[in-house]
Amino acid sequence: MTAFIDLQAQQAGIRDKIDLAITKVLDHGQYIMGPEVAQLETDLSVFCGAKHSLSCSNGTDALSLALMALNVGAGDAVIVPSFTFVATAEVVSLLGATPIFADIDINSFNISTESIVEAYTLAKQHDLTPKGIIAVDLFGRPADYSAIEKYCTEQGLWLISDAAQSFGATYQNRNVGTIGTITTTSFFPAKPLGCYGDGGAIFTDNDDIAQTLTSMRIHGKGSNKYDNIRIGTNARMDTLQAAILIEKLKIFSDEIKARNILAQKYHNAFKDIVQIPDIPDEITSTWAQYTLRIDGGRRDNLASTLKGQDIPTVVYYPIPLHLQKAYQHYPQVNCSASELATQQVLSLPMHPYMDEQTSDMIIDAVKKALA
Numbered sequence: 001m002t003a004f005i006d007l008q009a010q011q012a013g014i015r016d017k018i019d020l021a022i023t024k025v026l027d028h029g030q031y032i033m034g035p036e037v038a039q040l041e042t043d044l045s046v047f048c049g050a051k052h053s054l055s056c057s058n059g060t061d062a063l064s065l066a067l068m069a070l071n072v073g074a075g076d077a078v079i080v081p082s083f084t085f086v087a088t089a090e091v092v093s094l095l096g097a098t099p100i101f102a103d104i105d106i107n108s109f110n111i112s113t114e115s116i117v118e119a120y121t122l123a124k125q126h127d128l129t130p131k132g133i134i135a136v137d138l139f140g141r142p143a144d145y146s147a148i149e150k151y152c153t154e155q156g157l158w159l160i161s162d163a164a165q166s167f168g169a170t171y172q173n174r175n176v177g178t179i180g181t182i183t184t185t186s187f188f189p190a191k192p193l194g195c196y197g198d199g200g201a202i203f204t205d206n207d208d209i210a211q212t213l214t215s216m217r218i219h220g221k222g223s224n225k226y227d228n229i230r231i232g233t234n235a236r237m238d239t240l241q242a243a244i245l246i247e248k249l250k251i252f253s254d255e256i257k258a259r260n261i262l263a264q265k266y267h268n269a270f271k272d273i274v275q276i277p278d279i280p281d282e283i284t285s286t287w288a289q290y291t292l293r294i295d296g297g298r299r300d301n302l303a304s305t306l307k308g309q310d311i312p313t314v315v316y317y318p319i320p321l322h323l324q325k326a327y328q329h330y331p332q333v334n335c336s337a338s339e340l341a342t343q344q345v346l347s348l349p350m351h352p353y354m355d356e357q358t359s360d361m362i363i364d365a366v367k368k369a370l371a
């Protein structure tokens with residue numbers, strides 16, 4: 001079976017370093033907020049250029065903490081794309097606020113600025129206070145930030161960049177992690193930069209927000225954890241995960257290069273036969289997924305033909321959030337592009353360790369199946 005994401009190949013290359021890093025943690029025994037946590041945060045800031053990098057328990061908690069730091073609560077509306085992983089909207093609902101689903105641009109799979117304007121108007125019609133936007137960099141491709149930032153400035157909205165899939169990408173020469181009021185990411189194992197369990201991080205250039213987040217992730221601590229100056233939670237990253245990420249971050253730039261080489265190979269092979277991902281020159285992607293768009297019933301046929309040849313594919317995501325049982329009751333604007341995307345998308349195997357023979361084999365199989 002071809003691997004959809006080959007985490008074993010990555011591990012084989014750095015196993016001795018990971019073993020040593022884990023051993024060091026077992027030796028010093030500071031499992032919670034040990035020295036590796038602060039080291040990782042420094043390394044993340046060096047990597048992406050954010051003034052403050054805060055590690056946390058996972059990408060969902062990163063979003064929750066961000067919303068808590070921005071004081072989101074009942075009566076507030078937060079505009080989110082419908083075509084994303086559920087965590088993007090779930091955190092809004094959990095805080096008692098209302099997610100207003102906006103549609104995507106079918107070519108980028110990311111939130112559409114025209115639809116944001118509609119969602120803003122709809123929120124007002126429902127007597128909600130639009131507070132901000134969570135833009136998602138789906139599949140590793142940054143959203144259309146210059147247009148979104150312009151709208152946020154005009155309307156006095158904050159912007160959270162949900163970069164769970166795009167840490168390591170760039171937008172107009174700006175690194176992901178430095179865009180928006182707050183950026184969040186996830187180190188879930190299958191993300192481009194993943195740990196060996198759950199992990200996440202939050203980035204901001206705002207000193208006050210960083211201070212609030214630091215307190216919130218440890219029970220709203222003041223001078224210490226038994227001095228509680230605000231309502232917080234437990235959302236720390238384990239020292240062991242930080243130790244693993246320190247080693248993985250060292251090879252991450254090379255991995256992003258390898259992902260881009262594979263994406264380019266896929267582009268060249270598929271550009272004349274199917275809709276390939278559209279990445280403008282001003283953007284680089286981390287290729288969390290390489291996602292084709294295929295009309296009609298051909299998508300499902302292709303998936304089953306490839307499955308018959310032990311080539312795995314995945315449909316990210318099969319149901320847009322505005323149609324999900326748990327979310328369909330929220331006020332909504334037209335999200336037809338999100339619906340179309342769920343019917344057309346198919347993600348191919350993508351990881352930095354694929355050999356030429358395997359990518360040739362996948363390309364051949366896709367071409368034959370679509371012929």
Ligand SMILES: *Cc1c(COP(=O)(O)O)cnc(C)c1O
Binds near residue numbers: 087186
């Ligand atoms: C993975 C993901 C999250 C959540 O991250 P976890 O670490 O799994 O909690 C949030 N948003 C998007 C877009 C994601 O892909």
